[in-house]
Amino acid sequence: MTTEYRFRFSQFRLFLLVLACSVVGRSASAQKSVRDSSISMTMIGAIVGVQSPGGDLSDRFGTNFNIGGTFQYKTRTNFLFGVDGYFLFGPDVKDEGLLRYFLNSSGAITGLDGQFANILLYERGMKFDLKAGRIFPVIGPNPNSGITLTLGAGWIQHKIRIDNKSEAIPALSGDYLKGYDRLTGGFALTGFAGYTNFGNKRLVNFFLGVEVTRGFTHNLRRFNFDTREQDDRLRNDLFFGIRGGWLFPLYRRSPRAYYYN
Template sequence: MRTYFWLFLLLPLLSTAQEYGEFDLNRGNGILFNVSYAYHSPGGDLGKRFGDHFSVGSGLEFITDKGNWLFGLGMNYYFGNQVAENPILGLLNDQGGIIGNNRGYADIQLRMRGYYLGGHVGKLIPLGFSRNPRSGLRVTASAGLLQHKIRIQDDPLNFVPQLDDQYKKGYDRLSNGLAFTEFIGYQILSTNKLINFFAGVEFTQGFTMSRRAFDFASRQQDTTERVDLNVGFRVGWILPFYVGERASEEIYY
């Protein structure tokens, strides 16, 4: 986290260093493709099921020439190895293990998997210390689908019949539902197109339910209405394509 802190402090300096480029290539309407990486800490019902985790994401958005308005679509894929709930406790023997086909203990691992898919609107707000109108405060709000489950990872050398692919659906606690995500951070679209990235904090609120007809662990259907919270720090790289009167007609290497 200390590295992220110093990076966040250096963002305005990087923006200022790029605003005096010889060629002015970041004007006009634009299409922005991005890839990103984030570290998350869950809360609410999500925090009762999973621990800290990571995500990789990608997105495509349109930025307007006037006002720097942002309209886009994006997806984040969540993954982690901290699982607080153990849905397969009923399969453990007195020694706390699971016997596989070779009559030995199987190494079964639990993982967190999920994704968020949504559309967003937002705005890039230039700050007073920078003369580059395409660098500043990035603020977006998104609505979409949040889904997560407990992945039951097999032992490749010792198969457990009770955890066949069809039976896993009774243990994985697949949940999804409507969710909202807000992002606030700093974004740089440099005037020479060489440095383009963003970094900031995002907040997600998901209103999910179990989508399995039956939960093997509780021996009943799970009808609980969940409130899943997630806070993350995300950094991303942007590949911009501009269309405007002030774009250069030459290609520079």
């Protein structure tokens, strides 16, 4: 993970901690039963997804996978507010022309030692956003579960990771990689439609649905070494995928009632 990614992820974790401390007290005071009533609660969770590219992104990458975390707060009226963050990765890079100046007459890349260099390309990226939405309890085991619609806004970025572990090609090592990695980022909007379930016994809590993201991105590098020009055009990066997650709600159990004749 680069220093830039570590810094951004540290900021994201700090934001989650502050947000958690601000609302966990309120959700912990809920005394009603999740089985019978709609209650407020704080949630943390692990999220995973798989996405297909569209727009300008489809010219550069294929299918990607992602993994991350979520922090959410649900009100008694089933409105949702939260923040998501995840890393995305994939093995399918279509923009292989960026290495064309390193190819010999046989179409291979030769290192300083005269041997064929095995240069691998991967997709890497990250995304985090603030989101709001609502759970509509038309189906599910209790009033807290149901059809879920959310809209999010935040930041997305992606790049081509060039794997040159042997460093057989000095021009593809260190800071030189920044001239080839196509680091791209910008504002993103995300829509989600799916189902959220909170188990009556707090054991089965999850969400699953379809997600669409549009990124209004641009190249974050000043200059591309392979094209020998600056790429400052606005991109239309689209992601279509399936997202799910396992939730861990934080709320008190309702006290048991005892009746005597």
